[in-house]
Amino acid sequence: MPLIRTVLTVSLTLLILAAVCFVLAALAVFLVACRRRKGQEEFKVNREIYEPFFPVMDEAKARFFAMEPESVSLTSHDGLKLAAYVLPAEREAKGTLVLMHGYRAQGCRDFSCVLPFYHAAGYHIVLPDQRASGRSEGTYVTFGVKERHDCRLWAQYAADRFGKELPLYLDGISMGAATVLYTLALPLPENLAGVIADSGYTSPMAIIGKVAEGVLGRCPKMLLRLASVFAGFLAKFRFEECNAPDILKENTTVPILFAHGEKDTFVPVSMTLANYEAAACEKQLILSPEADHGLGYLTEKARYETEILAFFARTETRWRSFSEKNR
Numbered sequence: 001m002p003l004i005r006t007v008l009t010v011s012l013t014l015l016i017l018a019a020v021c022f023v024l025a026a027l028a029v030f031l032v033a034c035r036r037r038k039g040q041e042e043f044k045v046n047r048e049i050y051e052p053f054f055p056v057m058d059e060a061k062a063r064f065f066a067m068e069p070e071s072v073s074l075t076s077h078d079g080l081k082l083a084a085y086v087l088p089a090e091r092e093a094k095g096t097l098v099l100m101h102g103y104r105a106q107g108c109r110d111f112s113c114v115l116p117f118y119h120a121a122g123y124h125i126v127l128p129d130q131r132a133s134g135r136s137e138g139t140y141v142t143f144g145v146k147e148r149h150d151c152r153l154w155a156q157y158a159a160d161r162f163g164k165e166l167p168l169y170l171d172g173i174s175m176g177a178a179t180v181l182y183t184l185a186l187p188l189p190e191n192l193a194g195v196i197a198d199s200g201y202t203s204p205m206a207i208i209g210k211v212a213e214g215v216l217g218r219c220p221k222m223l224l225r226l227a228s229v230f231a232g233f234l235a236k237f238r239f240e241e242c243n244a245p246d247i248l249k250e251n252t253t254v255p256i257l258f259a260h261g262e263k264d265t266f267v268p269v270s271m272t273l274a275n276y277e278a279a280a281c282e283k284q285l286i287l288s289p290e291a292d293h294g295l296g297y298l299t300e301k302a303r304y305e306t307e308i309l310a311f312f313a314r315t316e317t318r319w320r321s322f323s324e325k326n327r
Helices: 002-034 047-066 115-120 147-162 175-183 204-216 221-234 244-250 269-278 301-325
Strands: 070-075 081-087 095-100 123-128 168-173 192-198 256-261 283-288
Touching (some): 047 115, 070 147, 123 147, 147 175, 256 301
Parallel strands (some): 192 256, 256 283
Antiparallel strands (some): 070 081, 081 123
16 A cells, blocks of 8 residues: 555656646746747847848848938737837838838848839838837737737838828738738728738638747647747737637738748748738739748849739739728
């Protein structure tokens, strides 16, 4: 009996320790993925793939600030101060762009190289720092779940500031791409003419699980579900709260340009393919055979510029025709 009692006690102790370790692992997944880090270095995530492009990005960023963009702010639905740079078009504008950057980044870096192209093409630019990034407040990154509401606010600001007679576009890269796609489930300004989603994922659950597996080797679904419970308690969102394919099945009116690098080592190209297949709207897909994560424009600049301008021209014509019919 003493031996049996000892075995049972040891077994129970090991089970309790395993359960505690499992809970702590789930908490760690949530905190590492979502909590803002003080002094977070730009491009710390997958930094090595961006380093060859840093000189041209730094030069483009300097050119952007040399044009003296305005600094503006809004208050989010949950009371955070959100910051953005705004650069009006220099001549008669063709449209307005709201640009949403990626995970733990800033707009002035993620879009640094494409900003001169957009501005020269005649577009007003609204360049937010997403919550918990850059100059915006926030403790937690929510992978597009709360950011979609912030994006809707910036879209409304852009429509009010620059006029609803101009076509409005939402453009996002990486987490920003997921953000703009999730935003399509919300009420948006009537002048929204199109969306560009570059290197986006399907859902927070899918991308957090993929990255966790890369670190841990294996990430059980129960661990992710428990991490999502922590996200619910501490950050007031759940990993399973948004799923782009489900949203895109319901979007029949807003055209989308999808883009992804086929050598992406962070967000699998299969996620953009799943989003593209699900979309019920007018859609276009650009795949860059040699591009890593978010580097399609820098890898194939001429091709991207041609495709983007064609997308703008096509969707503007469609949007104006639709607007005139509904006046």
